[in-house]
Amino acid sequence: MLSVKGLPFFLLVVLVSSQSDDIPDKVQTLLTLLYAVNIEVRGLLDVTNSRCPCLDDVTLIGNETFQDVQCYETKVEVFRNDLRATITFVEGLKNDSSTACPERTGSLLVASCDSPVVSEVDPNGAVQNGFEATTNISGWTVGPFTNDSFEYDYFSNNPFVLRCRLIPDGPEVILANSSVAPLAPSASGTGIAYFAPTNEIYVAITHPDNAASNGIYAFNRTSFPNVRLVFPYSGETGSIYISGSYVYMLSNQTVLRIQDGETAWSTVVVWSLPPIAFAVQDSGNLLFCEDSGALYLYEPDGAIYRQLKQPVAGESCSSIAVGPDGSTIYYAVQGSNMIEVFNTSAPTAPPSTLEIATDSPCPILLLDPRNP
Structure with a gap:
């Protein structure tokens, strides 16, 4: 199940839909947008790290230690973590599409x-x-x-x-x-x-x-x-x-x-x-x-x-x-x-x-x- 935190990505994606009816093409369009969002989030973290870094390690999420959960930088880190999980999930969708949902032509x-x-x-x-x-x-x-x-x-x-x-x-x-x-x-x-x-x-x-x-x-x-x-x-x-x-x-x-x-x-x-x-x-x-x-x-x-x-x-x-x-x-x-x-x-x-x-x-x- 995708996290609710991942919803903003899909709201962004529906604004720019693929013109192709081919499922791998549509999934690739989705991945391209997610990769672009990921780049922007990394850039945002570069800025927060220099301007407003969190000071104390207090929360363990998955295998990563995050700073104070109320800290702005921590919220961005959690958002990035959800994003990377979403990208991994969609990459799996692309790999599975040809067999799980093949083209109906040639039937x-x-x-x-x-x-x-x-x-x-x-x-x-x-x-x-x-x-x-x-x-x-x-x-x-x-x-x-x-x-x-x-x-x-x-x-x-x-x-x-x-x-x-x-x-x-x-x-x-x-x-x-x-x-x-x-x-x-x-x-x-x-x-x-x-x-x-x-x-x-x-x-x-x-x-x-x-x-x-x-x-x-x-x-x-x-x-x-x-x-x-x-x-x-x-x-x-x-x-x-x-x-x-x-x-x-x-x-x-x-x-x-x-x-x-x-x-x-x-x-x-x-x-x-x-x-x-x-x-x-x-x-x-x-x-x-x-x-x-x-x-x-x-x-x-x-x-x-x-x-x-x-x-x-x-x-x-x-x-x-x-x-x-x-x-x-x-x-x-x-x-x-x-x-x-x-x-x-x-x-x-x-x-x-x-x-x-x-x-x-x-x-x-x-x-x-x-x-x-």
């Missing part, structure tokens, strides 16, 4: 298909407050972002609705729903990704009653509702991922890809079991997780498979996400509140773990795009 966000609540885990594994969407999230992606905020876009089904929200504390708008042409009432979203070159949200959609209308649709973010079919696909659509100029899509056991200007999908790999989720590294390598709980890395050049996680009885993958460094892989388990973290640069190393606030039967991962 892992965890949604659930059965709840609108979104959990948030910061880069050091601490659970943050999170936030709540308007409805349950069936799939989501990160849109445009700045250092201060980012947009996420998500869809829900039955009926299909695509929404956009700004984080933190921004408004949420509906970009389109299944009543907007060329969609049909039966539309069901299966995958979502942000396509930066056209500033559109791509959503893979299946129409159970009309396979000819299946494919990837582009949703305009700035003029809505405005929907167009960009990549038709006659089969069953699945989750999608954008890497480079290619749009990748999972369809049952097959991962396909296509890019602007092409009219036919090309096969990247056919898996032995239908993957639950997949992701693509910048190198073009693919990551898969499946119902057995296994996690694999596939290198198309050479058709090489690497197993990052072995199957676990009773455990099934729910979602995976690739960190901004390209090698960190986040793996969510169905019905669990634990997130496993793998590193493809060290594929034999055991994973670390992060813990979210509550269990979810279907956790869906997303990364805050702002690097920590």
Whole structure:
């Protein structure tokens, strides 16, 4: 507990606040002011020592012997002692700030298909407050972002609705729903990704009653509702991922890809079991997780498979996400509140773990795009 005698320092500090939102910067601003006050107090003691020194040693405070407690110089000495204790305390705050209260950028966000609540885990594994969407999230992606905020876009089904929200504390708008042409009432979203070159949200959609209308649709973010079919696909659509100029899509056991200007999908790999989720590294390598709980890395050049996680009885993958460094892989388990973290640069190393606030039967991962 800080001494009441220390209050004048904080009254001084609030008059000159740091313009930065970074906690270490704010604490350093506080320390700079306290150091300046300390210098002035030392100067004051130099003057009192020559003009009005206390004559008798009568009081022991801590490890220091002070003069007469009613003496002016003694009062200044006690004030200086409190100040130095305050400086030591604030220096500790600065040293602890990066771990005790880390930046929230770069956090892992965890949604659930059965709840609108979104959990948030910061880069050091601490659970943050999170936030709540308007409805349950069936799939989501990160849109445009700045250092201060980012947009996420998500869809829900039955009926299909695509929404956009700004984080933190921004408004949420509906970009389109299944009543907007060329969609049909039966539309069901299966995958979502942000396509930066056209500033559109791509959503893979299946129409159970009309396979000819299946494919990837582009949703305009700035003029809505405005929907167009960009990549038709006659089969069953699945989750999608954008890497480079290619749009990748999972369809049952097959991962396909296509890019602007092409009219036919090309096969990247056919898996032995239908993957639950997949992701693509910048190198073009693919990551898969499946119902057995296994996690694999596939290198198309050479058709090489690497197993990052072995199957676990009773455990099934729910979602995976690739960190901004390209090698960190986040793996969510169905019905669990634990997130496993793998590193493809060290594929034999055991994973670390992060813990979210509550269990979810279907956790869906997303990364805050702002690097920590």
